[in-house]
Amino acid sequence: MTASPISAFVERLSAVPSGPVLNNFFDHTDQANAHRRRNLETYLQEMLDRSPQVLLLGEAPGFRGMRITGVPFTNRTMFEGPANSFGLFGPGKGYVLPAEAAGVAAEPTATVMWEVLAELEFLPLLWSACPWHTHVPRQPLSNRTPTAAEAGLGTPFWRLLVELFPIESVVAVGNVAHLSLARSGLDAPKVRHPAHGGRSGFKRGLEELLSAGMKH
Numbered sequence: 001m002t003a004s005p006i007s008a009f010v011e012r013l014s015a016v017p018s019g020p021v022l023n024n025f026f027d028h029t030d031q032a033n034a035h036r037r038r039n040l041e042t043y044l045q046e047m048l049d050r051s052p053q054v055l056l057l058g059e060a061p062g063f064r065g066m067r068i069t070g071v072p073f074t075n076r077t078m079f080e081g082p083a084n085s086f087g088l089f090g091p092g093k094g095y096v097l098p099a100e101a102a103g104v105a106a107e108p109t110a111t112v113m114w115e116v117l118a119e120l121e122f123l124p125l126l127w128s129a130c131p132w133h134t135h136v137p138r139q140p141l142s143n144r145t146p147t148a149a150e151a152g153l154g155t156p157f158w159r160l161l162v163e164l165f166p167i168e169s170v171v172a173v174g175n176v177a178h179l180s181l182a183r184s185g186l187d188a189p190k191v192r193h194p195a196h197g198g199r200s201g202f203k204r205g206l207e208e209l210l211s212a213g214m215k216h
Contacts, residue, residue, distance in 0.1 A: 036070025
């Protein structure tokens, strides 16, 4: 049986090798990664059904967020609670948290992201310039800004998502994504990253793009 485009995408993502400072938490070396692969497939399928026209491209997964869940800009509590205002991540959808998620503090950036999207009633597809966890050497529970080369490794994956979904606009969330998009030849608008007190700037940037005619 031919794999679906979503399954093929996740399998290709899982094939990128981990290294001393880059963890591919989708690969086949850890049994818990099967949950993350399935979670990502479920999210992408849920989003495919909603036909988003905008891709918001962040930086890289955080160790308390996508590194745990497998889904961009999500955290443990989002999978444990009811569906959000867009009907995503609710019970009965097939999302499963790996055992290591127990007791991990919720990634705050993910919470801010979804609060703002709900306030704007705007549902884009979410992804990262580098979709694997980059960390400090010998400190797997840390976050490190991805290098240009690491973000470059991620370029084929956001390009694939633009093909798989009816994407008309790509928006960089922060400088890392903006530089990565520019290096690949895409002149994309940039909004403030919602982390580290960036909530109001992030929301204002999206509001300006939406008022300028970017599709909801």
